[in-house]
Amino acid sequence: MVAEVEDEEHARILAKRCVLIKSVLEFFSSGASYEALHLTNRNKEHLWAPFQKNTTWKFSVTGYNQTIPKYRQRDVVEGFSYMALKGPVDLANPEQEFCCFEEYSSKGKEALRPKYDGDGNFICVYFGRLIAKGQARNLIQKYDVKKRAYYGNTSMDAEMSLLMANQTLSANGKLIYDPFVGTGSMLYTVAEFGAYVIGSDIDGRQMRGKGKEPGVLSSAGQYKVASRILSLLTFDVTNNPWRCGGLFDAIITDPPYGVRAGAKRLGRKPGVPSRDSVAAMRDPDTYIPPTHPYELSMLALDLVILSRYLLKDGGRLVFFLPTVNDEYKEVDIPVVEGMELVANSLENFGAWGRRLITMVKKESITREAPDLRPRECSERYLDHYVPAHRDFREKYFAGFNRNPDVP
Amino acid sequence: MRLIAHHILACHAKGCTSNNFPLKFSDVESQNAEAEFSPDFLKGFYPKIEWNVLITTAKEKFIKFGEVSLPEEQPNLEDLDEETLKKIHHVLLEIDVITGKMSCPNCGHIYPIMSGIPNMLLAEHEIA
Structure with missing residues (x-):
């Protein structure tokens, strides 16, 4: 879901309180294909340029209704090489995390498809910077x-x-x-x-x-x-x-x-x-x-x-x-x-x-x-x-x- | 049952519409309980407080560590200081009644309290 909030702080509050939120990202770009996404994203340099130097980072690629195999994740990450992130990669504790989120249509009532089922009905992909992970989701376990x-x-x-x-x-x-x-x-x-x-x-x-x-x-x-x-x-x-x-x-x-x-x-x-x-x-x-x-x-x-x-x-x-x-x-x-x-x-x-x-x-x-x-x-x-x-x-x-x- | 409940309950037996508040305590055992102090809550609740009733309740013998003395005149909402607010907080939210009875000053209906839960059910001849 793409929503506008006045302040990054508001987004953090939402992540703290909303039970259904997995993560909140700063939205950079989206597209019906990776080519379209990159086209917009190259023009959004002002959003990601501040993190090119002296920032540790990692990329994550996830999907809705879809598991994305490791080799494809690597391809996707390499596709962003033009962002020229010079800081060191830190998978455990990065200062910034950039996320690709691919959306797939659900096939009828089947919510989850088996992994080997290949790439299904790809709808679009979103790209952004992680602001906060949803914290209220943990409450589901607690209660x-x-x-x-x-x-x-x-x-x-x-x-x-x-x-x-x-x-x-x-x-x-x-x-x-x-x-x-x-x-x-x-x-x-x-x-x-x-x-x-x-x-x-x-x-x-x-x-x-x-x-x-x-x-x-x-x-x-x-x-x-x-x-x-x-x-x-x-x-x-x-x-x-x-x-x-x-x-x-x-x-x-x-x-x-x-x-x-x-x-x-x-x-x-x-x-x-x-x-x-x-x-x-x-x-x-x-x-x-x-x-x-x-x-x-x-x-x-x-x-x-x-x-x-x-x-x-x-x-x-x-x-x-x-x-x-x-x-x-x-x-x-x-x-x-x-x-x-x-x-x-x-x-x-x-x-x-x-x-x-x-x-x-x-x-x-x-x-x-x-x-x-x-x-x-x-x-x-x-x-x-x-x-x-x-x-x-x-x-x-x-x-x-x-x-x-x-x- | 924290005493705030006593403050918002009245006898509701059929036809019992006046002099049905406050319910009179007897045979009460209480304990002190924790509650977070929230000035905002107390100020919001303040218009619902019947000051004379609160003063009387604060003097109940079953309150551990002695009665709580509140000013005889109800202070204006704007003039409430933290000390008074803390006293109100203590009476309403930190006294927990475990067993006892509450009886209606008008019709005499007795509402028993067991395991901290008041039984406010009416008998069939008392419902409208």
């Missing part, structure tokens, strides 16, 4: 779920948790909240970037685990971010105890959508009478309040409405919304006045996918706490619209009407 002290079957994978954390613009001095915290995957990565975090869940067992110390805190301890986890609480978001709105800089969550974990809310199903006396309900040691399912499209809408109340002006909501790919329409994303869509990125699993939605709150008025009582979903979507992810759980287990034999 690997398999190496985590405490995790569950709903834990979010490390790379995605980090990408989500970046979408919240987490930083020192911010307060970020996860209302469906589960085993806390996103708390750790958000805290990694400096924010204080608070998590809540209707089911405290996921947060606690079996140990003496709550499981979420033992994982946080492993990552040395426990000091940023300010609170874990048990409650139902639709009956939440927040005293006021405008509290959080961001809300980040992976809501339960009914496949591995179903969403629940407090209360009995309509028409089911209570079995407990009010006196029994007063005893917090023995009483377990009843819960009933919380339908996904309802939950998604409530989440956006609640976030508008709980976020500061300019605060962000980052969450996953599962969608049925064939039926998805843009209007499926809940539309709530005061909440603007920033990004909507699909992770495609074939018949269904999950969309990472980022919204920003753009209003400074103080609202009353929203009423999130159960209601007919279509009432709250524009023009009685029924979004495609409604009853997602049922559609998922029915195989989305495409391959009914494979769930």
Whole structure:
């Protein structure tokens, strides 16, 4: 990707923070062939001439979707002899590294091609000077779920948790909240970037685990971010105890959508009478309040409405919304006045996918706490619209009407 | 649970809409915990602080190393000095409640805290 930044320092910051960046280069030239590249590059002498003398250097040649054999790498490097780099080569610790990056098209869905497959569909080549290697990529290893002290079957994978954390613009001095915290995957990565975090869940067992110390805190301890986890609480978001709105800089969550974990809310199903006396309900040691399912499209809408109340002006909501790919329409994303869509990125699993939605709150008025009582979903979507992810759980287990034999 | 949570929680039982904050502590065991000092965060949070509640909380007996004395009058945001900010920081972010109860001054609902996690769930007759 070629992008313009004001300052080399900005590029370094991006390399520190962006999980997907492998390296950031100062762009010199590009071309559909090496001949074209050299033609431009010769005219960009002012960019590389400063490194001709007294600078140790190395060249690297890499490709996307392609391994480039050593002998070809050597040919490519020799092609740049006109740059007349007089300083000594230093492969281990050069002062400057010049990089060629070849881009190949992927053949259909095959992401990687075997080495012996020769040069595939060459698209173009970029050339530049290395400014910084991506440092956030190492965090993917650090936050690997398999190496985590405490995790569950709903834990979010490390790379995605980090990408989500970046979408919240987490930083020192911010307060970020996860209302469906589960085993806390996103708390750790958000805290990694400096924010204080608070998590809540209707089911405290996921947060606690079996140990003496709550499981979420033992994982946080492993990552040395426990000091940023300010609170874990048990409650139902639709009956939440927040005293006021405008509290959080961001809300980040992976809501339960009914496949591995179903969403629940407090209360009995309509028409089911209570079995407990009010006196029994007063005893917090023995009483377990009843819960009933919380339908996904309802939950998604409530989440956006609640976030508008709980976020500061300019605060962000980052969450996953599962969608049925064939039926998805843009209007499926809940539309709530005061909440603007920033990004909507699909992770495609074939018949269904999950969309990472980022919204920003753009209003400074103080609202009353929203009423999130159960209601007919279509009432709250524009023009009685029924979004495609409604009853997602049922559609998922029915195989989305495409391959009914494979769930 | 750090005390900042206590500062932003209120009783939310059905019909309990006034005198439902602050929840009253009892049988509390707490410990001192670490948190990075962030003046920016505290200043951002400052408008949400109920000063009288903060003063009362700072005098709770369960706070280790004694109560924290804050000025009786709430200072203006611009006049906050580092010393006061550090005291606010200590009360809100460095006191960690492990077990105890929080009860609503209005309806009497008791929210128990176990392993540092307050149970804020409502019974079925308490939800709207």
